[in-house]
Amino acid sequence: MSQSRNSLSTGALVAIAVALGAVVGAVGIYGNSSLPGNAQAPESQAALSGEGCQAEAAELAALKPLARGEVAAMVIRPSAAQMPALSFVDADGQEAGLEDFSGEALLVNLWATWCVPCREEMPALAELQSELGDEGFRVLAINIDAGDVAKPKAFLEEIGVSNLGLYRDATIGVFNTLKRQGLAFGLPVTLMVGRDGCLLGAMNGPAEWASEDAKALIRGFKEI
Structure with a gap:
């Protein structure tokens, strides 16, 4: 391949990357193709206060x-x-927050x-909960679908997951709160x-989350 063709390809890729960056920055959430498993959270999370921890x-x-x-x-x-404070509702529509799970290590x-x-x-999160969940540890899955509870409820029933409960925030407020803290993108x-x-x-x-790597991490987490 000639040098001119290489330069053109590189330039095109840069332009595409810039355009995609602008879209992601504007939208903030992407569902069909989220980040790969090796994507790390922004470094800005380091600025959070550690008082009382x-x-x-x-x-x-x-x-x-x-x-x-x-x-990894x-x-x-x-x-x-x-x-930061996170507000959501449980399966009965009752208001809930992380403080309701005080004393439990939460994923x-x-x-x-x-x-x-x-x-x-x-399904892997459900398997992790089945194997390692107890009074001291819980997988707390929070759904952020807009609208009523029908769609996420039907999905969990379809895949046979019943041990995670159905916690929800139809306002997407929990995601936006974490995004402002540099924890979610x-x-x-x-x-x-x-x-x-x-x-x-x-x-x-x-x-x-059903892998031996994940289970080893959670076992270590439970000991803290």
């Missing part, structure tokens, strides 16, 4: 090597940080039925929230 830096440092393989995109923080996952990677990882979004409600790690993009 109990996890020690040494505990997080020990957890970091477990974010590997299928869950999980960014373990150097220090724990206060989570918080934001998903939508129109997000293909979200749909694909939901696509779906799915997954956060590791400690028993004290503080953020320990964040990931943008899907993962194989």
